[in-house]
Amino acid sequence: MNYFNLLVIVNIFLTAKFFVVIGQFNLSVYRQMPPLYQFDDYDRCLESATVTSNIRTTYCVVYAEIVENETSSLWNQIASFSADRRHYFSHDRLFFGICLERCKRLLHAAVTFPQHELVRNGAIRDTELVNYYFNVHKRETDNRIRYDKMVNSCLNYDFHHNFGLKLRTSIEYCEVANMYLEHEHQLWVSYSICRNFYHICDTSKSRSQTAEDLRFFDGLRVIGVFLVLFVHSLILFMAVQVDNPQFYETFFYRPETAILENGAAIIQIFFVMSGFLLYVNFNERKFVTNNTSLMDCVVIYFKIFFHRYLRLLPSLMMLILFNSTVLVRLQNGPFWRHYVEAERVFCRELWWQNLLFVNNYLLKESCSHQTWYLAADMQLFELFLIVLITINKFPKLRLFVYSILIVLMFSVTGFITYFLKLKPIYHTNPENYRYMFFRDAETFYQAYTPFYTNIGGYFFGVISAELYLKLRNHSKQYRGLLKYELSWWLIFPVGFGLIFVAAFVMSLKIEEPSIWTALFASFYRNVWALLCSTAILGMCLKFGWIVYEFCRLPVLRILSKLSYQAFLWHLVVLRVIGGYYRQPIYINRFYLICQIVVAFVLTQAVAFVFALFLEYPVAAIIKHILPYYKDERNQNKRDVYNLN
Template identity: 25%
Template sequence: MAIPKNIFFLILVITFLNKVPIGLCGSLEHPLVKIIKKVLDEKVISGRCAEALGIFLNNLDGVGGDDDIWALQMLDATAKVPVGLVSYSFGEIGHFYQCTEIEAKRENIKGKYCIGNIVINTSVAELYSRQFHNENMKYLVSKIGGSVKMVGKPSWAMCLPHNCNIRDTKILMNKSQPFGFGVNSVTCQTIEDVYPSLTRDAVIGMSILSFLTFIVLLSTSYDIFCQNNKKAHPGLIAFSLYTNGKKLFQNSQRSTNLTCLDGIRVLSMFWVIILHTWTVYTSGPVYNSKDVIKMSNSILSMAFINGDLACDTFLLVGGILVTYVYFKKHNAHSLGLSTIFQHYFHRIIRLTPPLAGVTLISATLLRYMGSGPNWPYIVNYFEGFCKKYWWSTLLYIQNEVNVNEMCVGHSWYLNVDMQLYVFSPLIFWILSKHSKTGITILILASAWSIFLGFLRAFEDELSGVHPNSFSKTPSHVYMNDYYLRTETRAAPWLIGTILGYLLTKKKCTDIYLPKKITIPMWILTFAVILLCVFGGFSTLRGPEYNKLQNAFYIAFVRPSFAMTVGWVIWACATNHGGIVNTILSLQIFQFLNKFIYSMYLIHVTSLYMIIFSTKTAVYISIFNLAYWFWGIFMFMFGISTIWVLVFEMPIVVLEKVLLPPSDTNEECMKAKSNKKPIV
């Protein structure tokens, strides 16, 4: 019988409070010492590990000498019973550095830090049949049993001699977990793992980045030299930090009427960072799980959880810019092979270099950029997946080829956007020849995407609010069958293409609406936005699952949100935006918008690097989340500045040198140059 999540805490309490204190309080012998002696007597571990543990016990008894306390350090670095256990504090993960820095030269033993996820191998009925040491324990079980949910995965860490392998470690950990506990997903690290030697892949990665750095310095030096001597060739200063830096930190004159897009993109990026700050920090070791559970069950948490609606805003804006830029620049008869080639080339050459930079570092250098108890997760998943599937990342087909092993996983959005972009010339042709027919086809395609989302959600019994602790369907099913699929996420992009086309038509942009219409529309807009973000709180998160209700929510929440944001964009572009347009068009948003694509690419990997290099549990609160957000944002801003100067702006210059624009329409060129993939 599977253990419900609300029993998880109960078993932890029984284990630690009912068993462990015997060793801690009833005797001077540490519980781990008892376990090691028992395992040695049973002879179930390897000979090398048994020999090392024997030396460990002798040293602990003082045989090794008064000044040699490595065994005591090893014992001390092992995780202990955490304080605040009744408040669901499971953040005790031992002392990582104390363990890995242990070196007994005479005995030739080094410290090995091992951590594993706790699993349950017992039934609820068997659990409640256990005999407890005292009435207080019975009272505790009666009060908390069946009423507690968990945050994250509790872990258990041990510090052992390096001679013990993974199998030995699992045996020792499982022996230390009475009452049906088990441990899986064990990872171990020694000092060599904390400070790994350079591999061939790392040398290749460093060589590529060093060469790129050399090009940047050479281009910058040439640019500075030419300031007072001669006119520089545009192609030779493409990588110049001097010229690109001046352009980057100067606000250009904006002639397009879509200035509100800057604010929408920047605020959407803020929302994405807030979402991932919440999800990443709560996935690591948490000190105050009880408080996090309360926060997760509050309506405020919906503002974090539904931050993924920002990706639908990105898709909407991407669709708008695709058609808006094309129809502002081209006429109905200009869609030839040369135009199509430039259309695709422009997209690929702008998107791929920054993504390739993130992929290169993820595949070759990430393991050297941090350390910690959970750092192997970074190495195995982020680095491992990128080594295996770097090619599908750069071909924008990960959401079809290797959906369970995605390199730069958050680039799924780029996959969806690029795959839809492939069909854009066909959309241009239909809209150019038969605009009404084209709009009808786009509406039908949007409806089909919505229907597919409903069908997948209904068949797979997906939860409308994700993640949901009451969901019957595993998380990977939600991601693989719905969230990452182009066909189920296409509606916002298709809606954007319709809106972008209409914004190029004078009869659509010259419409004047009186205040008696615009005011109710703005009220309705804010109401729909709030409904999309908070509407599923009371109806979709309870234990009573309603298949039809969840399917409708999944199918319609994203298109509804996209259409609402689309109204905001149309209103701002047609002088019906008022103060909203004024705010969204602020110069600060125009400036920050230049960094959005690079910031999107690097922020998730950086967040995981921060949390998985943490050596202790974190205390989560609204104040701390706000503090982390601004710190993370400033960190991302610094890194994204480098990314823009090295991977984005030089490509813009080189593209103009290789393919000089034939159209000199200033508005078109500015709209094109300001166009961002996610944004």
């Protein structure tokens, strides 16, 4: 009890400290700094019929770095804010949208401006970022050569006049009036729309005990997808041109932010559910027994693997095709290609990473970043499929195999964290995704996305499924007993406490590598997986009262059937929403919540269309051609569980 009181006091102290820091945020000084995003009117620029000299009506997006000037008090203020990378954007790194017609007129009028001030101030120091943009915007080489000097001179004239500082600039890309042609090519699938619509909207009671027991999975899927969309909305809207970046910067001081930063915790529920469903499907279908030959085991492995691969592949291919061709034409605006050009380029050049489900190791230059989860989940599926075949073929090896998995899940993350000098948990910050790829995020790349750091989620899912199959016929003897119900509800305060413990650990300045950091990294993720699997097992036994009943609502059953498409397409929706804006926007909490709700509704609508015309027709074809479903076709069963 003393330790609990100490933890409460520490949390209260940290909360007070956060709010004191917020109170010290000097907004008047902050507003003296240059805005992070400054854009000329995009539409008026490109609609202008006036052409100066030999320059077509052109609009360029430019990345700029402020040149250091220690004699300037404004520069010192900018450097002070930018040094705190955990809480602030880099205010010495700016984006401009500039109309070249205005730029040309400005330079013609700048007869009093000393010519030596119009020369370049050196090359961009952030070579990693510039090389990344050069790789993404390969078609812009001629524009950079043609307009680079003019843009640099124009921006430096404006910037020096307004702030007394100089800029280093690099053109990201340029838009020319009437550059894109209209293309209206859309393919519609000619399968039975009525049948697929019925399958999606069917909420009738299942004839299978297992299907009825696991109906609460529908709610967990929908809640999980919403949380993913919620977190991704915050990350992407931090990359939107905003007029008040201090909203996000103060946001990271708030204690409730710790809940939103724990993406590693949220994602574990999906791994637990996948491991659970794999075990239940595999054992109920009795694919392998100790009498099954080794050759049959190999054949069964490939049957199950290709069933899952072919179920996921068509929708993923459609997403990649869409992002590489159509997405860039859905919007226009000064910052639009900043959001989508990397998708277009990498989906065209590196599509094979996604289709082979290895993009979780090649994420920096990758198409559709959210699909790292599909790759990690597929790799874990393959690993645990081998595990299940092995322990069913050789039951005496069960304990040995489980022991190896336990050692791996508690050691791999710790070793990686220690030897690579990583943070114990991946926490995002304002700069992480500002440039549309994860920067300064080694913990994310090395310890968040690989399959071997997420073994614990799948393992605890398998264990909870094994316990469920043993206990489901005796669930009535546990149901209604106060000690079991209270034990289940304790999962929530323990989970929140774990989140704030993680926030406390991240606030400490621990020299790396640290054995304590490594131990906490291994402990944290696996304890979260254990909590998730315990919650699922309890709900299998009908614990949870209102939570259990909520997760079984018929409307959530419909939305659950759209969850795969919603996961795939939610970033497309968020990019289209973010690309709508012409000028930096003022963000507040209510506005952000409204945007998230709109994104969720639009995502479900898009998911419904692709489920109706793509996912369900393809699933029906696979069901009739793959030997995996031979028994179901013969017995005419309705309840077939996805291994998603």
